[in-house]
Amino acid sequence: MPKVLIADDEPNIREVISFALERAGYAIATARNGGEALQQFRRGPLDLIILDIGMPEMDGLEVCRQIRKASEVPILFLSARDEEIDRVLGLEIGGDDYVTKPFSARELVARVNVILKRARGGEKRPPALAHGDVRLDATRHGVWFAETAIALTALEFEILAALLGRPEVVFSRDQIMQAAYGAGTYVSDRTIDSHIRNLRAKFAEAGCASIIETVHGVGFRLGTCR
Numbered sequence: 001m002p003k004v005l006i007a008d009d010e011p012n013i014r015e016v017i018s019f020a021l022e023r024a025g026y027a028i029a030t031a032r033n034g035g036e037a038l039q040q041f042r043r044g045p046l047d048l049i050i051l052d053i054g055m056p057e058m059d060g061l062e063v064c065r066q067i068r069k070a071s072e073v074p075i076l077f078l079s080a081r082d083e084e085i086d087r088v089l090g091l092e093i094g095g096d097d098y099v100t101k102p103f104s105a106r107e108l109v110a111r112v113n114v115i116l117k118r119a120r121g122g123e124k125r126p127p128a129l130a131h132g133d134v135r136l137d138a139t140r141h142g143v144w145f146a147e148t149a150i151a152l153t154a155l156e157f158e159i160l161a162a163l164l165g166r167p168e169v170v171f172s173r174d175q176i177m178q179a180a181y182g183a184g185t186y187v188s189d190r191t192i193d194s195h196i197r198n199l200r201a202k203f204a205e206a207g208c209a210s211i212i213e214t215v216h217g218v219g220f221r222l223g224t225c226r
Helices: 011-023 034-043 060-068 084-092 105-119 154-165 173-181 189-205
Strands: 003-007 027-031 048-052 075-079 097-100 128-131 134-137 142-145 212-215 219-222
Touching (some): 003 011, 003 034, 011 027, 011 105, 027 034, 034 048, 034 060, 048 060, 048 105, 060 075, 105 173, 128 154, 134 154, 154 173, 154 189, 154 219, 173 189, 173 219, 189 212
Antiparallel strands (some): 134 142
16 A cells, blocks of 8 residues: 655645545555654655645755655645745755645545656556666666666656657657646646756766757757767
């Protein structure tokens, strides 16, 4: 049974999410603030974390930063504000998705399902993909540039897998959205751009500065890294 941590300072929000996810077959842990969230994370293991951005003591963004020092466990942010800067920042520091309050419990469960399906390699694809010195192993959920392992979130992994699977194709943002989130889920163009920036930054740190190329007015395609 997958285990999800719900970290939110509002008891009613924790209760609503807990009820919805338990009905969907998930085990639940809860935290009232950022400090408790980190304690629960260290007790582990967790399959996914839902983090409210505006928690007392330590906000969700800082909790995410701390977790990302040690783990790539999927993280879904909650926020009472639909501020684009919060959304972009949350994704750029390692979040997988972002839901604004008030939200539909059904939509939140659907997004959790999508993220975990991606994290487990639920989509059918070749077990291994390679292009230049970039390698992706779906069975191990691993990515390497030359001999350097690169830690990706579940959605970053899906985007890279889509690009590696068709290296000659220029993908529109809609196509990348479907590859990462599946059909019927809408996210903004800025969300996709944030994931692309994260991929570029992680590969650049490993020595590959051109993992994804922008085709202006069209979208993105796989670059060449050797």
